[in-house]
Amino acid sequence: MEGFLYQASIYLAAAVIAVPIAARLGLGSVLGYLMAGILIGPAFGLVGQETADLQHFAEFGVVMMLFLIGLELEPRALWDMRHRLLGLGGMQVALTTLVIMGGVMAMGHQWSVGLAIGLIFALSSTAIVLQTLSEKGLMQTKGGRSAFSVLLTQDIAVIPMLALLPLLAMPGGLSSRVNEATDHSDPGLINTAAAHGDTGMSLVDGLPGWGVTLVTLAAVGAIILTGIYLTRPVFRYIHVARLREMYTALALLIVCGISFVMYLVGLSPALGAFLAGVVLANSEFRHELESDIEPFKGLLLGLFFITVGAGINFGLLFGQPFLILGLALAVIVMKGAVLYVLGLVFQLRGRNLWLFTLSLAQAGEFGFVLISFSRQQNVVPGDMTEILLLIVAMSMMITPLLFILYDFLSRRIKDADEALEPDDVDEQARIIIVGIGRFGQIINRFVRSSGYETVVLDHNLAAIQRMRQFGVKGFFGDPTRPEMLHAAGLKDARVLVAALDDPDAAVRLVTFARRERPDLHIIARARDRTQVFRLYQAGANDIVREMFDSSLRAGRYVVENMGLTEFEASELQRTFYQHDRHSVRELAALWDPDMPTVENQEYIARARELEAELETMLLSQLEDSSDSDSDRKSA
Known part of the structure; x- marks a missing residue:
């Protein structure tokens, strides 16, 4: 017991120390976890042989992650991705395998070894890529969705790869390899039985091919039917207990049970969990499942990355540093070249193309599984597997640096976009609307529908092009530039609407226009x-907080449903609105842009006084209304 507590303390302490430092430096949590593993493993030797066993447990975080991703995808959305799954994902696996196979054969190895290594490095790290895309908010970009499609295809492709590798076995030594593969004293070697489902309770062992197919289809069908028909009654059943932990237990039971069924039929548990998530995507319990699984997913993924870092064989790395790093970089370059070409073919451009290329250029965690399986099946020479394992680990460690490179390129690409030639503004109007996002679109529609002409300016080319498709003309360029505003008719305009997303740009625009x-x-x-105070000082006449009116209207609905009449609620809303406008003007005079608001004591004191005045006014208004009603009833 004390040994377990010691090891748990070491792993948790390493994560708690290293990950916040990495996040603060902008390196991301994945690199922090990897560095934590290196520190407690190769660097200080605080952990030992239990790392390989712990990695099997930590890999379950990948399963949970795919389950959560499936919950975000409706079946229709998955069907809409079919072209990218089969086209983009399938071509990536095939072409990367062939390119790396050619490189291995050029180094003097036979074709079967080259094909096996090509299959191993065709896979990318689902754990690292999806975790980083989620952290950076890139999952919903075109490049992020394309990367997800490829990762999903790769996870599916692991199944035929495991079936193909035994056919590539070299003659002799099979039984000895089986024994060697299950020897935990071999550093870095993953227990293949645990990794790909040899549980001793397989449902497909000894069955003919058609039998395996039927059992597999039956298992997949059972998962789908269970998700559709059984989960709702079970959730209602445990709801009667009114115990929060029962929901967590059920969520874990769903993921663990599905993974076990996938193991029994020889399929990827990650694929099964993803399928179950898709089936439950339309369930009313989706958000409950997400909130229950998310903490376990994060901890297990972090543990997985720590074990990867702790399992790196630095003795071999320092013995042949140029060879290992050179091969790892060669894999990234060859794989990246294939991804870049495919991205161009599938019409990815700019940031999305570089995100797609750099995010998937590494090897993945399933590479550990395939390397171990290849060694067990005598497909790859034993002296080569240690190098392959190290190449996979090093490429995964380089991945956070590739995302840093993407951030650098993204900023440069943004500058290039802004340097595009602006449109020639050939129209003028008495109303100029700057910014055609959600806020500006509604203003423009209302004003134009009321019979007034407008000139629309925006620095977002995509927004301008989208608006033109609906028959509304707009002009692309930097709307804070004086020449563009004058071309739009600033000299004779009566109204200027500053609806820009960028607060600083909006202040610059108002300042220039007022001058x-x-x-x-x-x-x-x-x-x-x-921002109200900044725009007020810049010279804006009317300042509209984008959420203020809608929030005030929602508040009116609240008090109406608490028993007030529509008239009473409307009067309270009007009083609140007028008092807030008065308060903003007073507080704007006290606001100091060079001092944090929480440190401006004069501002805070006046804000409290105004809030007390507002409460008194509203309560007094309610009392007057109540007295008036009483007088009318008595009369």
């Missing part, structure tokens, strides 16, 4: 009170 046209009526969009 050029002191008589111009400027209406500006603001995100919060701080």
Whole structure:
């Protein structure tokens, strides 16, 4: 017991120390976990042979992650991805395998070894890539969705790969390899039986091919039917207990049970969990499942990355550093070249193309499984497997650096986009609307539908092009540039609407327009009170907080449903609105842009006084209304 507590303390302490440091330095949590593993393993030797066993347990985090991803995808969305799954994903696996196979054969190895190594390195790290895409908010980009499609295809491709590798076995030594593969004293070698499902309770061992197919289809069908028909009654059943931990237990039971069924029929548990997530995507219990599984997924994935770092054989690395690093970089370059070409073919451009290329250029955690299986089946020479394991680990460690490279390129690409030639503004109007996002679109539709002409400017080329498809003309360029505003008719305009997303750009726009046209009526969009104060000082006439009116209307619905009449609620809403406008003007005079609001004592004191005044006004208004009703009834 004390040994377990010691090891748990070591792993958790390493994560708690290293990951926040890495996140603060902008390196991401994955690199932090990997560095934590290196520190407690090769660097200080605080952990030992239990790392390989622990890795099998930690790999379950990948299964949970795919289950959660499946919950976010409806079956229709998955069907819409079929072209990318079969086309983009299938071509990536095939072409990468052939390119790396050619490189291995050029180094003097036979074709069967080259094919096996090509299959191993065709896979990318689902755990690292999806975790990083989620952290950076890139999952919903075109490049992120394409990367996800390829990763899903790769996870499916592991199944035929495991079936193909035994056919590539070299003659002799099979039984000795089986024994060698199950020897945990071999550092870095994953227990293949645990990794790909040899549980001793297989449902397909000894069956003919058609029997295996039927059992596999039956297992998949059982998962789908269970998700559709059984989960709702079970959730209702445990709801009667009203114990929060029962929901967590059921969520874990769903993931563990499905994974076990997949093991029994020789399929990837990650694939089964993903399928179950898709089936439950339309369930009313989806958010409950997400909240229950998410903490376990995060901890297990972190543990997996720590074990990868702790399992690196630095003795071999330091013995042949140029060979190992050179081969790891060669894999990344060859794989990246294939991904770049495929991205171009599938019409990825700019940031999305580089995100797709750099995020998938590494080897993946399933590579450990295939290497171990290849050694067991005598497909790859034993002295080569240690190098292959190290190449996989090193490429995974380089991945966070590839995302840093993507961030650098993304910023440069953004600058290039901004350097595009602006449109020639050949129209003028008395109303200029700057910014055609969700806020500006509604303003523009309302004003134009009321019979007034507008000129629309925006620096987002995609937004301008999308608007043109609906028959509304707009002009691309930097709307804060004086020449563009003058071309749009600033000299004769009556109203300027500043609806830009960028707060700093909006302030610059209002400042310039007020300086050029002191008589111009400027209406500006603001995100919060701080921006209201900045726009007020810049010279805006009307400032609209983007959420204020909708929130106030929602508050009116609340008090109406608490028993107030529509008239009473409307009067309270009007009073609140007028008082808030008065308060903002007063507080704007006290606001200091060079001092944090929480440190501005004069501002805080006046804000409290105004809030107390508001409460008194509203309560007094309610009492007057109540008295009036009583007088009418008595009369």
